[in-house]
Amino acid sequence: MDGKVSEGGLNVTLTIRLLMHGKKGETVKKMREESGARINISEGTCPERIVTITGPTDAIFKAFSMIALKFEEDINASMTNSSVTSKPPVTLRLVVPASQCGSLIGKGGSKIKEIRESTGAQVQVAGDMLPNSTERAVTISGTPDAIIQCVKQICVVMLESPPKGATIPYRPKPASAPIIFAGGQAFTIQGQYAIPHPDLTKLHQLAMQHPPFTPLGQTTPGFPGLDATTPTSSHELTIPNDLIGCIIGRQGSKINEIRQMSGAQIKIANATEGSAERQVTITGSPANISLAQYLINAR
Template sequence: MDSGVIEGGLNVTLTIRLLMHGKEVGSIIGKKGESVKKMREESGARINISEGNCPERIITLAGPTTAIFKAFSMIIEKLEEDISSSMTNSTATSKPPVTLRIVVPASQCGSLIGKGGCKIKEIRESTGAQVQVAGDMLPNSTERAITIAGTSQSIIECVKQICVVMLEVSSPPKGVTIPYRPKPSGSPVIFAGGQVCLIYFLNLYTCFYLDHLINLLLFLLILVLFIYFWLVDLGGMDASAQTSSHEMTIPNDLIGCIIGRQGAKINEIRQMSGAQIKIANPVEGSADRQVTITGSTASISLAEYLINARSQTRTLSIET
């Protein structure tokens, strides 16, 4: 969230990121984009929706506070309308609450939760909304999801209080923020030797917004690397057969993102690159961790690239 000069409480410029399922996003966009167009015109907020064949999408609201919360209210009302419509032919006796997720930097969640959970408890009690802060970061990011459920008014008031906490207590976020980007549907196809199928990169590129030059450059770089490593494997070049080691350092605050939950992300890098990757234990007084990569020249290069891509994703964030 970006803040301007605070005047009279929450009179600032904000950027709020909502994480929604594709069906919900489709309802907000509306037929031929009519719904989202109306929201933009009536609220004055900038509303951008991530592209790509992804099960989840990011909706970004940006602008002055009044515009942001006008747009936010219209989105909540739309979700509530959808719930009411789904109840028309339902046998359920009670209407389920409106539920949505906002995405925030993990470094700001501590202030939001408060010592012993006191702050999040205060927000729940004062707004009447149910609020749950995810314990784990979203995949390939340093952000966490906050799930909010309740009535329209309770959710709006809850989000306002969350914004106040993050703007007044912990703004700006600490360290490097790697934004969450939903992945496209489908799984990568792996070749022998750890090379990833070109189709995976094409899908990944699609989810990185086709109309942005920086993503085009990223796609071209990945494509060149893919072709190079594939040719190395097919040609049996000596460089691929030789085994060597390479060392690099990673900031401690990014190690968790690179390792992933139960080691899922580092194992993915190992599988994709075909290299052995060992992360040294933390050293007291040091802000970095040593990472040793062992394998062929091609495997080491690809592993190093993938690790750096995870730790430097911030440079790829889209200003919408």
């Protein structure tokens, strides 16, 4: 959100982010021209795209009403050939900095209840943050009209309580999906499909070759000093206390996953008084250690 907050709050510039599937290039062009809002769609190969809509609030509402009506048209079109009798509601997913979600929910859920009742739209704020970000998904569904009213109220809340601290924006990444290893290959899960992931497969194969892999470019058999008995070495790193949680995961789930994927042993020292960091020791072959480090940094 830009810093231009003026009294009345409705002619300020505001940025609203929303998650969408698929390509809608032509439609977007028309929406830009008619609404006067800046509409940007994230690039990438992900099925999910982030659509960023920036402009004065009235331009944003205009863009949203066009999006909601377009979604409704799509629903109507898909219903003409189907036997479904009840019409599904239009659903949009906004991406909102977690620091603003509290204001959106209100004390004891009072604000979100008020928005639901006054607009007739269903509003759901996700309990967890989106992967690798400090943003949450807010799902709105209802008639196009209810959705527009609902977006208006959400804009007002976002203007009244700007995000606190730095926001790490959500970027859809195929790799932020769950990862499955099967038959020596790594797959990421997207919707109902498992999609082979070559980069992760390479890492996985490196981790699984217990004789340490030869450094790249040195494929000469019997390279001196690189027989299968390469001694295990250990590597130490320090991690700030406030980040250790996301590496350990709930009841150690994440750290166990990293141990399994890397094949390295990982010990996390207990917190010492007065220190803001924890010592982490990784033991294993050089290949296992570099993979463990990679996975820890990725977290």
